[in-house]
Amino acid sequence: MRIVVVGAGIVGMATAYHLKRIAPSSEVTVVDMMAGAGMGDTGRSAAAFRTIFTSRLNRLLAKTTIDFYKSVQKGGRNLSMRFVGYLFLAGEAETASLRPVVSELKAMGLSIDFVDPPRGVRAKVTEDEEAREMGLYDVETGILIRDAGILDPEKVLRYYEEQFMKMGGKAVYGVKMTGLLARPKKPLGIPGEPFAWQDYEVGGISTSAGYIEADAVVLATGAWTGDLAAALGYGLPLRPRKRQVFVVRAEGELKAMLYDDSLTGEGSMPFLILPRGIYIRPEPDEGNFWIGLADRRPYGFEETGVEEGLWRYGIYPVLSKYIPAFEGRTPHNAWHGYYDENVVDEVAIVDKLADGLYVAAGTSGSGIMKADAIARIAAALVLGESKAELFGGVEVPTNALAKNRCMEPERLVL
Amino acid sequence: MRIVVVGAGIVGMATAYHLKRIAPSSEVTVVDMMAGAGMGDTGRSAAAFRTIFTSRLNRLLAKTTIDFYKSVQKGGRNLSMRFVGYLFLAGEAETASLRPVVSELKAMGLSIDFVDPPRGVRAKVTEDEEAREMGLYDVETGILIRDAGILDPEKVLRYYEEQFMKMGGKAVYGVKMTGLLARPKKPLGIPGEPFAWQDYEVGGISTSAGYIEADAVVLATGAWTGDLAAALGYGLPLRPRKRQVFVVRAEGELKAMLYDDSLTGEGSMPFLILPRGIYIRPEPDEGNFWIGLADRRPYGFEETGVEEGLWRYGIYPVLSKYIPAFEGRTPHNAWHGYYDENVVDEVAIVDKLADGLYVAAGTSGSGIMKADAIARIAAALVLGESKAELFGGVEVPTNALAKNRCMEPERLVL
CATH class of the missing domain: 3.30.9.10 (D-Amino Acid Oxidase, subunit A, domain 2)
Incomplete structure (x- = not known):
């Protein structure tokens, strides 16, 4: 399976890492318009985290992510994590x-x-x-x-990037996505396909440096996602x-x-x-x-x-x-x-937008502290699973973050 | 109470009408950037309606609206309604x-x-x-x-406009809203107020033709609403x-x-x-x-x-x-x-965005067939009511269309 992840911020890179980890034989390519990974809003984060929320899902997303980072740091990799509270x-x-x-x-x-x-x-x-x-x-x-603190998002990102590259992942920087490649499911061989009445699937992206074909495209494009998806014809509640x-x-x-x-x-x-x-x-x-x-x-x-x-x-x-x-x-x-x-509930969206097209975005200021869980859900969804296993073994349905979910309201808003 | 309704499409005009009807002593002004009412997407509608949906709320919104139009037409006003099915x-x-x-x-x-x-x-x-x-x-x-058909949205709009004007409503056309007037709840008399730490309320709009002060502003700006609200700092799931x-x-x-x-x-x-x-x-x-x-x-x-x-x-x-x-x-x-x-559930949003600021938009292609009910909910919300009475007497809570509602999925999608 060939997968293109658009966006080399923390969500995109963690998604690429988990795709490669779960499906080692897949060809995963990360594409980013910047000159390197983490040059968008990942590096501009205030980079604080907490694991305590009243919403069970928020708790799961943050707690398993922070526990994963903690295990990485315990393994000898300094992420500048401090549980300062x-x-x-x-x-x-x-x-x-x-x-x-x-x-x-x-x-x-x-x-x-x-x-x-x-x-x-x-x-x-x-x-x-x-x-x-x-x-x-x-x-x-x-x-x-107490189970809260600060960390260095760039160090977390570098960890994901290095592990991803080690497993044979590919990254292409300085290349901007310009559109989707849509292909008819049953091609007729007529120029201009797919027409409005044909079932289509996304078969890759066009970029400033040519086409990249893929069986799945993941938009992990952070704050660009709302406008980008709208321009492609997909409405998402992101601004x-x-x-x-x-x-x-x-x-x-x-x-x-x-x-x-x-x-x-x-x-x-x-x-x-x-x-x-x-x-x-x-x-x-x-x-x-x-x-x-x-x-x-x-x-x-x-x-x-x-x-x-x-x-x-x-x-x-x-x-x-x-x-x-x-x-x-x-x-x-x-x-x-x-x-x-x-703009509806301030929790990330992980969803399928069309055959071959996925989104993992909308982190609403909690991207660093929930990235690992969001990425595991995105990776599992792209790989066709109905459940994702978060760090520590808890399973959540891969539609838990679909854009039309009904979210339990968070009551610990600080 | 002075109320400005921004947008003279069917939703804005119906809202202005119901505001004036329920609160005759209020000063209601409709402002539109076009040269007249209904010159945006109201007049571009395919102008068909149905009253049958599986979602109870969809059914209420459409059925009471169509029943209202029917009663207007029975009263001798031709809206070119035909129940062709x-x-x-x-x-x-x-x-x-x-x-x-x-x-x-x-x-x-x-x-x-x-x-x-x-x-x-x-x-x-x-x-x-x-x-x-x-x-x-x-x-x-x-x-x-069978309880479905076609009508002429401009005729419906003219009806609302004429009744609104008869009750003493005001309309200002060819004037574009350029921003909100935000005022501190407790003014200090310092230039630049309100500052980020001050509680504020919306006290009117700035327009291409000067300020219009008001106790409440209603954005009934149709397809412009998503971008307009975002530029003002309010995120809505509208595209x-x-x-x-x-x-x-x-x-x-x-x-x-x-x-x-x-x-x-x-x-x-x-x-x-x-x-x-x-x-x-x-x-x-x-x-x-x-x-x-x-x-x-x-x-x-x-x-x-x-x-x-x-x-x-x-x-x-x-x-x-x-x-x-x-x-x-x-x-x-x-x-x-x-x-x-x-983009989340394809049903309109009627909500309070801040003190003095309301939205009635997101009709998702059902604006003509649900306008009267949407407008009654918007008018009641602006007037501080917890319930709105739809045509025929059914009451719905004024938060029924809040942007973070959990909507019953519609199963009769045609």
Whole structure:
């Protein structure tokens, strides 16, 4: 079987790896328009992970993926994984609404606990007049998830890539997919086939460097997938959502904060989520914080590029109120990327679009932490299986992530 | 309450009408970028309707809408409605798979029956060698739906528009929406508000002719909605799907076929659906057939314009095999338009996107036949109701068409 995987991000590369692993005799080729693997949004991720969700499927996808990465790292391959934890700073209302969720998850044996807000955080922010005027609210509790942390997505990607190449996989970089090759199932030998009344199957792709024939094509094209699939005639509920990361050096008091590992003992503070969607991702190896905002701004954002104003007016005023040590600090670096957002339920889609055509996309900001499971489901689907075996042996139906599923709503939204 | 409805197609105009009807003191303004109402895809519809579906919600939406139109027509307003029926020509496999569906619907008292294929149709198409080579299959049965037919969408639209204007509604044409006005819920009086950390509400729209302030904005923007909402920061599972209609004069034998009303007695043949997604919509007032194709071509289609090749290579070869009287006929007119397709389940979306912002779109080719019900749900939602009363008095929750609903799959797909 000849399979083309379009997209050498973490989902595409993991899918290629698992295809080759499950079906060693298949010819698997990864095609990417960039000059190498992981040059799209994989390398732009904030690269944090958690394994605790209320939705059983979310839990399975993340937990088995993280367990797989952990096993790779235990095997001697450094993925810069650190289980520093997630710490969500909740106000009074959030604490109240999440209390039953936390109890429920704890009762399942998961490590989620209420803790005191860490040193450096001004929990009683409303003592500040400006903060009050801004409508900020006090931090009531911290919610700590232990089976969570940070990793280096490029190292994970390189692992998949190397293993894939070792098994005889092929990768073609700098080549852009331009269309699908559709062929009639019963060819008549007339130019222009397939016509609208003929049953067709996808038989490969056209690219900037010629045709690549295949028995199956997998679109693992991340934030490009929605528009790409639409142009090919397939509607998917996917849209890119812009995200920006600002890098601030941990100096002075901030340095102490960065390396305060009193909560999880992993050499760094946890991944910290402040009120108003601001998160601080520790980068202990480089002595930095990565700071971002899970915003839903419907107004005035720029299509491309980093917006300095987002830091200055959107993040800094809130950040410096809750953590006064950030006062006067500015980012020395920043980048932007895109979530590949499933606009219906924010969970990935793995589906068959036509005979010979598959999609594995829509990771909605959880691509790194769910890639291995998504890839195993995609590989099994392409290989005609009705079930996929995730790392650790749990099986899920290969239609679990079909675009028209009814998803159990996630209640642990941080 | 000031409400702006963006889009003067059938959904927008019906929504404006019902808003004014339910809340006569509200100020409702319809804004459209075209020079008048119904100049988008409303006037490009194939304008056929059926009221029979297996999904209860689909049935409610279509049946109450058609009953409303019927009551308008009975009240003396000609909407060119004719209950000519739907006649679906099924092959052996389709007949077998639809038999239990037909029994189930009949048991509910709905008028759906197996009938013989009509005169003029070559049911045993495989007696023709070319047809066999093309992979065409014999017509086994016809499935006739009686509470179905054709109408004139522009006349329906004019009715809503006139009633809306009579009640004091306003319409502004030739004005294009360019953005939303977002305002902080607690203004600080600082330029640049609302910032990312402020709670906001939508307070109107910006247009090519200035601002229009409003307490609520309704996007009833049809096939433009997916891209428009995405540009504003709201993801919806909507994409345009191109559709084309070819007009063929009913001359000679075809004339007899067009006016053969032996099945439903309404002065015309039924709306006829052939194998391979080709449909023939009778236009008895003008002596024409409107012919189209419910295609899913993933290859080689042109973005805009009518494609003569679709008639020549996609429709004609099949049409002339099943109905030999079409041999040698060519269209004397054609147009194209777009379905506003909900890519997940092909049913409309009525939802609140933010405080002050609503959407009523995604009609997926069923806009004309469901517009009244969709508009009643949208109007009730905007007015803060938890239930909407459809024509005839049935109530549905106003979240019935929320974008993240779990829709009962439709099994009567023709």
